[in-house]
Structures are given as C-alpha cells and as structure tokens.
Amino acid sequence: MPVLDLMSGFIVELRNAGLPVSLTENLDAMEAVKVIPIEDRDAFKYALGATLVKNNAHWRVFETIFEVYFSLRGPEYAITQDGQPDDFWREMQEQMDQVKGQGEGKGSGGGMDSLTPEEINAMLMRALMSGDQAMMRALAKQSVQRFAGMEPGRPVGGTYYLYRTLRNLDLDNMLQKLMDANSEMSKQELSSLEQRLEKDEFESRIEQFKQEVESEIRRRLVADRGAEAMAKTLRKPLPEDVEFMHASRDEMQSLKKALYPLTRKLAARLARKRRHGRKGPLDFRNTVRHSLSYGGVPADPKFRYPRPAKPELMVIADISGSVAAFARFTLMFVYAIQNQFSKVRSFVFIDGIDEVTKFFKSTEDIGEAINRVNTEADVVWVDGHSDYGHAFEVFWERHGKDINSKTTVLLLGDARNNYHAAQSWVVKEIAKRARHVYWLNPEPKSYWNTGDSIVGEYGAHTDGVFECRNLRQLEGFVENLT
Amino acid sequence: MKPRFNDVATVRSGLKKVNYLADDGIAGVVFLADRLGKPVLIEGPAGTGKTQLAKSVAELTGARLIRLQCYEGLDESKALYEWNYKKQLLRIQADKKSDSWSEVHDDIFSSEFLLARPLLEAITSEEPVVLLIDEVDRVELETEALLLEILSEYQVSIPELGTITAKQIPLVFLTSNNTRELSEALKRRCLYLHVDYPDLEREKEIVLNKVPDISDNLADQIARIVRSIRQLDLKKAPSVSETLDWARTLMLLGIETIDEKEAKETLHILLKYQTDIAKAAKELSVTK
Numbered sequence: 001m002p003v004l005d006l007m008s009g010f011i012v013e014l015r016n017a018g019l020p021v022s023l024t025e026n027l028d029a030m031e032a033v034k035v036i037p038i039e040d041r042d043a044f045k046y047a048l049g050a051t052l053v054k055n056n057a058h059w060r061v062f063e064t065i066f067e068v069y070f071s072l073r074g075p076e077y078a079i080t081q082d083g084q085p086d087d088f089w090r091e092m093q094e095q096m097d098q099v100k101g102q103g104e105g106k107g108s109g110g111g112m113d114s115l116t117p118e119e120i121n122a123m124l125m126r127a128l129m130s131g132d133q134a135m136m137r138a139l140a141k142q143s144v145q146r147f148a149g150m151e152p153g154r155p156v157g158g159t160y161y162l163y164r165t166l167r168n169l170d171l172d173n174m175l176q177k178l179m180d181a182n183s184e185m186s187k188q189e190l191s192s193l194e195q196r197l198e199k200d201e202f203e204s205r206i207e208q209f210k211q212e213v214e215s216e217i218r219r220r221l222v223a224d225r226g227a228e229a230m231a232k233t234l235r236k237p238l239p240e241d242v243e244f245m246h247a248s249r250d251e252m253q254s255l256k257k258a259l260y261p262l263t264r265k266l267a268a269r270l271a272r273k274r275r276h277g278r279k280g281p282l283d284f285r286n287t288v289r290h291s292l293s294y295g296g297v298p299a300d301p302k303f304r305y306p307r308p309a310k311p312e313l314m315v316i317a318d319i320s321g322s323v324a325a326f327a328r329f330t331l332m333f334v335y336a337i338q339n340q341f342s343k344v345r346s347f348v349f350i351d352g353i354d355e356v357t358k359f360f361k362s363t364e365d366i367g368e369a370i371n372r373v374n375t376e377a378d379v380v381w382v383d384g385h386s387d388y389g390h391a392f393e394v395f396w397e398r399h400g401k402d403i404n405s406k407t408t409v410l411l412l413g414d415a416r417n418n419y420h421a422a423q424s425w426v427v428k429e430i431a432k433r434a435r436h437v438y439w440l441n442p443e444p445k446s447y448w449n450t451g452d453s454i455v456g457e458y459g460a461h462t463d464g465v466f467e468c469r470n471l472r473q474l475e476g477f478v479e480n481l482t
Numbered sequence: 483m484k485p486r487f488n489d490v491a492t493v494r495s496g497l498k499k500v501n502y503l504a505d506d507g508i509a510g511v512v513f514l515a516d517r518l519g520k521p522v523l524i525e526g527p528a529g530t531g532k533t534q535l536a537k538s539v540a541e542l543t544g545a546r547l548i549r550l551q552c553y554e555g556l557d558e559s560k561a562l563y564e565w566n567y568k569k570q571l572l573r574i575q576a577d578k579k580s581d582s583w584s585e586v587h588d589d590i591f592s593s594e595f596l597l598a599r600p601l602l603e604a605i606t607s608e609e610p611v612v613l614l615i616d617e618v619d620r621v622e623l624e625t626e627a628l629l630l631e632i633l634s635e636y637q638v639s640i641p642e643l644g645t646i647t648a649k650q651i652p653l654v655f656l657t658s659n660n661t662r663e664l665s666e667a668l669k670r671r672c673l674y675l676h677v678d679y680p681d682l683e684r685e686k687e688i689v690l691n692k693v694p695d696i697s698d699n700l701a702d703q704i705a706r707i708v709r710s711i712r713q714l715d716l717k718k719a720p721s722v723s724e725t726l727d728w729a730r731t732l733m734l735l736g737i738e739t740i741d742e743k744e745a746k747e748t749l750h751i752l753l754k755y756q757t758d759i760a761k762a763a764k765e766l767s768v769t770k
Contacts, residue, residue, distance in 0.1 A: 040490070
C-alpha cells in the first residue's frame with residue numbers, strides 16, 4: 001500500500017479515536033513524511049506525533065494506532081514464516097547450543113519446535129537476566145509463534161492470544177526466580193536497597209518483554225485482518241471520556257493520572273477568572289501614578305479588581321458499590337482544588353452518614369485520605385444498601401443548622417434508593433437555606449428515574465441535576481461552580 | 483533557504499557536542515522544525531531541560547538566543563514593539579516652528595522611534611537567531627493571539643508602518659509547564675514535543691556528562707534509585723536538575739556507593755515535600 005493511502009487511513013482512525021486532528025495538522029504531517037523516511041521507524045513515529053498529537057494524554061492512543069498501521073514496515077519487524085527461522089534466531093540458537101555443550105543437530109532449522117518449554121523458559125530467564133534486548137525480542141516472536149496458536153481468520157481478540165502465550169511462559173514466578181538467581185550470583189549479601197533496585201530493574205524488563213509479546217501478536221493480527229479492522233477492535237476512549245461507573249483497573253489508573261494535571265489547570269484558570277472577572281471602581285491613586293508617563297494626562301485609567309468571596313462547599317456523596325468510583329473521584333477533584341473554596345466539608349453515606357472532613361484535614365496526601373474514607377468512615381446503618389432518605393434525614397438533624405447562605409451543597413449519587421422512603425423534604429429544606437444545591441449523577445440521562453432511581457423527585461428541589469459520567473463533564477461542572 | 487541540518491542523526495550528535503543529550507524524539511522534532519520552518523511547542527514536567535534545549539540548539543547553530551519570558555500581564559508593548567513616546571515628544575518640541583505638521587507626523591512614526599521588543603527583534607535580526615518564548619502558559623488566553631501572526635507568517639504588522647517580514651526564518655521554541663490548556667490556534671501552528679523524564683540509560687548518561695569526575699558505578703546507582711522513586715505516587719517527582727543536584731551532593735560528601743542510610747539522609751535534595759520524603763524513605767528500605 002502506498003504511504004499516502006496508509007496515512008489517510010491512519011488519520012481517519014486517529015479522528016475516530018477522538019483525537020482532534022485538524023486539516024492543517026494533516027497537511028503538516030504529509031510535509032513531515034516527505035523529509036523523514038518511513039524506514040527510520042522511530043523518527044517517523046515522532047515526526048507524525050509532533051505534527052498530529054498536541055496533547056500528551058493522547059500519546060498512548062496515538063502509539064497504539066501507529067503500531068497497527070505501520071507495524072508491518074521496516075526490516076527488523078518483518079514476520080518470520082513458520083519453519084523458517086531468521087538469521088538472528090539461528091545465531092542465537094547456536095549460542096545456546098554451545099552453552100549446553102551439544103553443538104550438533106539443532107541449528108539446522110528445527111526452530112523452536114525442538115526445544116522443550118523448560119528450555120525456552122531457561123533462555124528467557126537468561127535474556128531477562130542480562131537485559132539483552134535483541135534476544136528478548138526474538139524470544140517474544142518465537143513464543144508467540146509457538147504458544148499462541150494463532151490461526152488465520154479466527155475471530156478471537158488479541159488478549160486471548162496474549163493470555164495463551166504468557167501462560168506457557170510462567171512470568172508470574174519469573175520475578176522471584178530472577179531475584180533468587182541474582183542474589184546467588186553476587187558474592188556478598190545484598191542490602192535491602194540494592195535488592196529493591198534489582199527488583200525494579202527486573203520488573204521493568206519483564207514488562208518490556210510482555211509488551212514485545214503483545215506487539216508481536218498485534219502485528220500478526222494486523223497481517224491477518226488488515227489495519228482498519230484491527231484498529232477498530234483496539235479503539236479505547238481517551239482518559240477524559242472514560243465512564244466512572246464502568247472503568248477497568250487500567251482505566252482507573254489512567255484516570256488518576258489525568259486527574260492531577262486537570263485540577264492544576266482548573267485551579268489556575270479559576271484563580272485567573274477570579275482576578276480578572278470584572279472591572280471594579282476607578283483606582284484613583286494608581287491612575288495618577290501612571291499618568292506621570294503621559295505628562296500628567298490620565299490616559300491609562302486603572303481599576304480596582306473586586307475579589308468576590310469564595311463559596312463554601314458541602315459535598316454529600318453516596319459511596320455504595322455502584323457509584324463508589326464516581327464519589328471517590330469527585331472528592332479527589334474537589335479537594336485538589338480546595339483552595340478555590342473558603343471551606344470544604346464532606347460527608348459520605350450508604351444508609352448511614354458520616355463526616356469525613358477530618359481525614360482530609362489531617363494529611364496532605366489526598367490518596368491516603370480517600371483510603372481512610374473507604375475503610376474508616378461509619379456509613380452502614382442497617383444492611384449496607386443505599387438509603388438516601390435515612391442518610392439525608394440524619395444529615396439534616398446533625399448538620400442542617402451549619403448550612404447558610406454562603407454554602408453550596410453538592411449531592412453525589414445515582415439516587416437508586418432501593419425503594420426506601422425518599423424523604424425529599426430534606427433536600428427542599430437544604431435548598432431553602434443554602435445558596436445553591438446541585439445534584440451530580442454518574443448515570444447516563446436515559447437511565448434516570450427508571451427502576452428505583454428517584455433522582456427526579458430529589459432533583460425538583462435542587463438548582464439543577466447534572467449528568468457526570470466522565471472527567472470531562474466533571475471538570476465542566478466544577479468550572480461553572482466557582 | 484538552506485536547511486541547517488542534514489538528518490536526524492546530525493542533530494543528535496550535534497546536540498551531544500554541546501552537552502545536551504537528546505533522545506530520538508527530541509532530535510527528530512528539532513530536525514523537523516528546521517525543515518518545515520515551524521515553531522516547536524515543548525511541554526513536560528518542570529526541570530526536564532525544556533529551556534535548555536533551546537539554549538543548546540542556539541549554541542549548536544551558532545545563533546543568537548533571544549528570549550521572551552512570559553508572565554501574566556505581558557502585553558504588546560513588552561513582547562512586540564513600542565513607540566518611544568519620550569523621543570517622539572522631544573522630536574516634536576525640538577523643531578516646533580520649522581516643520582509642517584505632515585512632515586512631523588510622518589517622521590515620528592518611523593522606525594527610528596520604534597523600540598523593538600524580543601519578538602520584533604527576532605525577525606528583524608540580520609544574523610541567525612533562535613527565539614525562545616519561555617513559559618507561554620503564563621500569559622492570558624487573549625495575549626496568546628499576539629503570538630499567532632509571528633508564529634505562522636514570521637511577520638509583524640504595525641499599523642503606522644506596515645508589515646515587517648522576517649529576513650530569515652528563526653528557529654522558535656515555546657515552552658509550557660502545562661498549567662493551562664493552550665489555545666487550539668497556537669497548538670495548530672506548532673510542532674508538539676513532550677519532554678518527559680529520561681529513561682534509565684539516558685539519565686545515567688546525563689549524570690556522567692554533567693557531573694565531573696563521577697564514577698560510572700555511582701551514576702548508575704543514582705539513575706536507578708531515581709527511577710524507583712519516580713515510580714512512587716508522589717506530589718512532585720524528582721526532576722533531572724534535582725538528580726544532578728543530588729549527584730553533586732554525593733560527590734561533595736565523597737560517597738562512592740550509596741547505601742540506605744546515606745540515601746535517606748540526602749533525600750531532601752531530590753524531594754521537596756515532607757510527605758514525599760517520608761514515603762520514599764519508607765519505600766526504599768522495605769523490600770516486598
């Protein structure tokens with residue numbers, strides 16, 4: 001396929017994945033491709049990245065798609081045909097044979113088939129031990145060929161093959177084996193610091209090997225199915241579009257990573273907005289000072305900027321199973337920008353309610369505070385199923401009087417009340433006293449008020465109910481809040 | 483115009499000669515910037531050598547470095563150009579009687595009364611120039627618009643004088659600490675380069691390069707400890723410059739190999755938050 005066709009398919013796929021690639025950027029990429037040869041794969045990748053990806057959070061997505069579209073290019077990435085091991089492999093095998101002291105018989109083209117799984121394992125261990133990149137790559141190739149059992153046209157995802165390959169290699173115990181071998185090899189006892197460093201080193205090598213295996217599988221799948229079909233199956237949402245309620249563990253990690261820079265940006269933006277929001281009355285003194293450089297003519301009037309009071313915030317969050325992730329993220333988010341509020345208090349509930357402000361006060365580490373919220377907060381009253389009505393009632397009894405005209409109250413949850421009494425009068429009373437009451441719901445709008453969800457009943461008394469399924473929506477809401 | 487570099491490898495080896503260790507990504511983007519005549523927007527954590535890259539490229543190409551430090555409240559008169567009011571005033575007063583109005587009017591808006599600020603200076607310069615616009619994320623969103631004309635067309639329009647076009651296309655680097663999202667318009671005009679913490683080998687090389695007389699063994703150990711610390715969930719991960727500070731400290735203390743005790747005692751050079759230090763100290767001593 002000519003490069004140009006490949007490029008246009010590639011860019012369409014980037015757009016499908018959610019990357020905002022504009023026409024000018026597309027043209028730039030085409031220009032860049034002219035001066036960088038496609039054979040230099042790394043440089044080629046960075047050239048495309050520099051012209052097409054303008055946000056670091058999108059780099060992972062870009063890399064995956066790049067792999068899919070350009071993985072069959074470049075000599076060292078060519079797929080070896082079954083039964084015809086490439087030169088490098090043969091060379092390595094000869095080395096192995098020498099090590100084992102049986103120089104004949106195996107170098108002649110048997111490939112991996114003549115080795116037992118134990119021998120392959122031993123070779124892998126040697127490669128990981130010495131950190132030999134080329135050997136690791138070759139081993140990854142061969143293990144996929146041998147263990148994954150890939151057949152053309154079989155409608156199975158890449159993860160299945162990955163699992164099959166890795167199961168045979170027993171990587172879980174590899175780390176321990178490497179550590180043991182390493183401590184045997186060194187003459188004196190390793191200090192715990194050294195051990196720790198060794199462990200990190202081995203972990204990163206194993207991780208690297210896994211990635212080699214994964215990309216080898218991907219290459220073979222692309223060869224079998226074509227780039228477009230493959231890219232479609234690999235398509236993943238960007239971190240800011242991942243839904244809180246259905247995030248996998250990996251996605252949670254990337255969400256957490258995305259959270260910090262996001263809050264930092266938001267805080268900077270809010271601080272700026274606060275300072276430059278409106279112009280105030282004339283600052284006479286300052287104006288006269290500046291008039292001096294115009295010969296006493298007040299050509300450049302200066303104004304006093306008003307400093308509007310920061311709102312007080314009360315967060316009341318449902319942390320029962322289904323919405324726990326959402327509550328956690330919202331709390332992290334709110335506390336990460338807490339200096340944008342004059343005061344933040346937080347409450348969590350399932351069917352009982354508990355104040356958790358103290359956890360956040362006692363430590364700087366938000367992650368640790370969240371952990372304590374999960375483990376120490378006293379939120380179960382009867383059976384540990386969400387009971388909004390009871391939680392709200394108790395809240396009103398204990399803390400209702402603390403709400404004043406400066407307070408903004410945030411209610412977080414899906415309002416799935418397990419058919420308990422709604423007690424929506426509490427929300428009504430809160431709304432009377434507070435400046436604003438908002439409800440954030442992590443469920444898609446179409447699910448609201450279905451089954452046991454009574455968000456409409458509560459929502460009627462609030463200033464607004466907002467759908468808050470992902471980080472993007474959450475950020476948008478918080479920005480409008482202050 | 484003649485390109486400055488032949489291929490990516492020359493950029494890389496050239497940068498190495500001026501003591502900047504670039505990886506493939508960095509060298510590739512610098513090469514592209516030259517070939518396509520586009521500015522480079524560099525983002526990444528603090529202390530990973532973003533500003534240094536611009537300086538090193540200037541040194542490598544033998545160009546003059548013109549630097550515009552951005553801050554909140556930066557405006558046209560400090561970034562682009564300003565009319566020299568005082569001089570204009572003097573000019574008017576000097577020959578009040580002789581000249582007719584139209585002469586004076588034309589005269590006081592000539593380049594003689596123009597104060598060139600960094601951006602204008604960069605494009606009017608005769609000699610080769612590297613323009614560094616540092617911490618561009620600090621200016622307001624509206625001020626960013628000032629940069630757009632110069633970044634895409636390499637020209638500045640002055641209403642009284644007309645358009646001033648660049649005599650030669652300078653290499654332009656913009657750095658950002660990512661405290662806010664830059665506008666789409668700005669990003670579209672630039673090549674994007676994310677400079678992250680270096681990997682193990684590169685960091686070791688940097689330490690070897692920048693700290694005189696350090697042993698290979700110690701540099702290796704430093705790089706590995708720093709990598710382990712960066713993997714922790716910290717408020718602020720150690721930057722390259724902090725790694726170098728740490729390496730220098732260890733050299734001054736005359737330490738050959740780091741053991742646990744010394745690592746803990748000098749952690750405060752790598753990490754700046756008490757919670758981070760406590761966490762790292764705990765992690766480094768316990769083997770799981």
